[in-house]
Amino acid sequence: MTTHSANPKPQPAGAPAPPAAPRNGRFSLGVLTGTSVASLVVAGLAAVLERAVPQFQDSTGLALLQDDQLIFGAVPLAAAAAALTWMLRAGRSGRLVEEAASLLGLTWFCLSLLLTLAHTLLFPRASMALGPAEAWVAASAGLLLPGLVRLIRGGTAVRAQATEEDSVTTRAVTDASCREVVLTWYVSAVFWLVAGSLLALLASYKMHSPYFLGDARWLTFGRVRPAHLNTMIYGWGSMAAIGTTFWLQGRLSRIRLPYRPLLVVAAIYWNIVVAVGTYQVLAGESTGIEWLEFPPLPATALTLVFALLFLTSLRMLVGRRSGHIYVSHWYLFGSVFWFPFLYLAAMVAMHVAPVGGTVKGVANWWFAHNVLGLWLTPTGLASAYYLIPKIIGRPIHSYYLSLVGFWSLALFYNWAGSHHLIGGPVPGWVVTLGIVGSIMMFIPVITVAINHHLTMVGHFSVLRTSPSLRFVVFGAMSYTVVSVQGSLLALRSLNQTTHFTHYTIAHAHLGVYAFFTMIMFGSVYYILPRVSGREWWSARLIRVHFWTCAVGITIYFVSLTWGGYFQGRMMAVPENSHLAVVRYTLPYLRARSWAGSLMTIGHVSFAYLLARTLLGPRVRPEAKVAAGRRVAGAGKEVAAP
């Protein structure tokens, strides 16, 4: 049920949307006014506390709270409410305006509350009302504002172009609109995949053969290893995820991708940022914070790009032509908001707040684990939820299971981060929360596994003919395995043995590679022909890619899990010297290098295949639509052409 019910009079195609019913405008006005009043109330409470309670007298924290709530809360929100009132009166608003206004009001209020709380807790002795964090938000808002204005003015125009097209033509149109953007992000992602794989091989080899290139300072293990992690997460992983997100949102919203030139520029910009960050890590300027080794300047630049990505997603969600929001879209919208939020919060915690010590450690692992859980995982799941039913031509088994899966993931995954610090110098309750969150993750994981499995049951034969499905199902099954393993790893008893060993590395790669990367491979194999109009150049190379990577990651996982577990068991006996334990792990580290070589061969084949495909001949557009109709006729959701 939506509050924006369709206008009862049928609209001629192409006519501009009529002014929305007053009820919608009042809702948003209510949100803006309500949040403005809430800010006033918080400021008022702080004022009362300051005057009435003796120990809060002269508290700079409370004074700052009042200032912040007034400057960043009550006043701008009241101004926005006034502006919306005028727009409603003048009949210049549409559905998009109301949505944007409500979202703006709520976000602004939450952000200002977050900032003031952080301000109060982290800067207890600060004397300035305008701290760096606030300045940051103000600057970002300034950057976002033009986008918001465009969103408000341009949103209805997107829908006005909508006509009574059938689904196949709609898909061809939205696919064609993503072409340049998705290709730029994908080609960049594959570049970083190969670069990151070479760095990985180097790190792996150096671990058991430390003299290899041992006198090159910029290639020492301690620099190559973080370079590998960052190029894979922010280069390959993020860029593949973003490209997939654009295409998926086009399909799910059934509208064309907006801001296309800006998004291509964003891809180039992102490439530069990752290159600069990687160079700085190899040059010895790493921050020393795991998953955040990029120095602040390139790192913050990434957040700015994300503001644009969030805006794009917002516009596509709010301006969608499909009434119902499909499960993949929830995951995508979530991930595209969560990642910049995480990154910004982490940047503030690491580089702005004056607190040192173990609090930064907790913030570090809150961030790093949530990159896995709230950025990579939702994108992987969104792709799986879309591609599995699409390829086999059947709907997902259960809507309600997917609802449970999404919200339990959103609720519980957040808290798992402190399981990286079990046994560490942090308060016990923080660690316990992390363990509880990790165990509760059984709920979304089992839910998703049941949903996917019952969808696939009876259709596993399609795996023989569809390479995309092979990669996606491999990934989806790995998701269940790695998550169950992860939940168990969080238990203190098992963690005692495996913490600090190679077992953790095997687990991490099962997640990022066997789950996320394999699903991304499947997505690229599905999406690229549809946006580029070209068929994959060689089926044999696809098979090479699949088998080298599947076998490679299996060897990787088995060798490091076995080796890491027994490394832990040996370490648990104090009489075993450290060097004896190291000697024990050597054959497993060498097996990992073999596995990695296999996977790199797969990646290079993939890159070569991509190049040959994109440089090959293009199928004529009419033939593409006709072919699409033939394929679509096999599915259930399209009427016979």
Next chain:
Amino acid sequence: MNRPFSLFFGILATVMLSLMGLVVLPSWQLGGPVAKTWDDETGLAVSYPQRLENEALAGRAVYRAEGCIYCHSQQVRPEGFGVDIERGYGERRSVPLDYIYQDPPLLGTMRTGPDLSNIATRQPSASWHHLHFFDSRIVSPGSIMPPFRYLYDVVNEEPKGESYALPADYYGHKAWIVPHQEARDLFAYVEALHQDHSLERVQ
């Protein structure tokens, strides 16, 4: 679920909750970077922890830049949870007070090499460390630590000033290593790695 608004609210609320719970609340509980002071038996004021200075501080930057955290941890786990104390990693477990001046804390997540929280107490010798940095296999046969030969100059005659003798079979003849400033800084940092005082004092 058809309202973007409720979707967004849920998405925002869930991540804000965890930020509050896992980051802001612990920061509130642990408070700011305030050292603990007390009087010892002779009446002298003791302050713990001490800030790193000069060479040790520069050495910490070298530790960060070379990525030592990817193989070495700096946290001693509690008694009964793993055998950290039995292994000699420390006399007591690490507590938040140990890290208040560490920005960021170099806790580490891997023990490819041993934990270093108390390495200064366990291995105080300058020549051991410099030879170890130069090529760890000289003093730890079978080690897989990378060589840091680029932090040293190698000379064939015993120089004046700080130097350490290499084993004769390393280059086939007598040789000495002279540490660069960065190597001296790194050793100064390693010398400062000790988590002192009893558990009751520092908790």
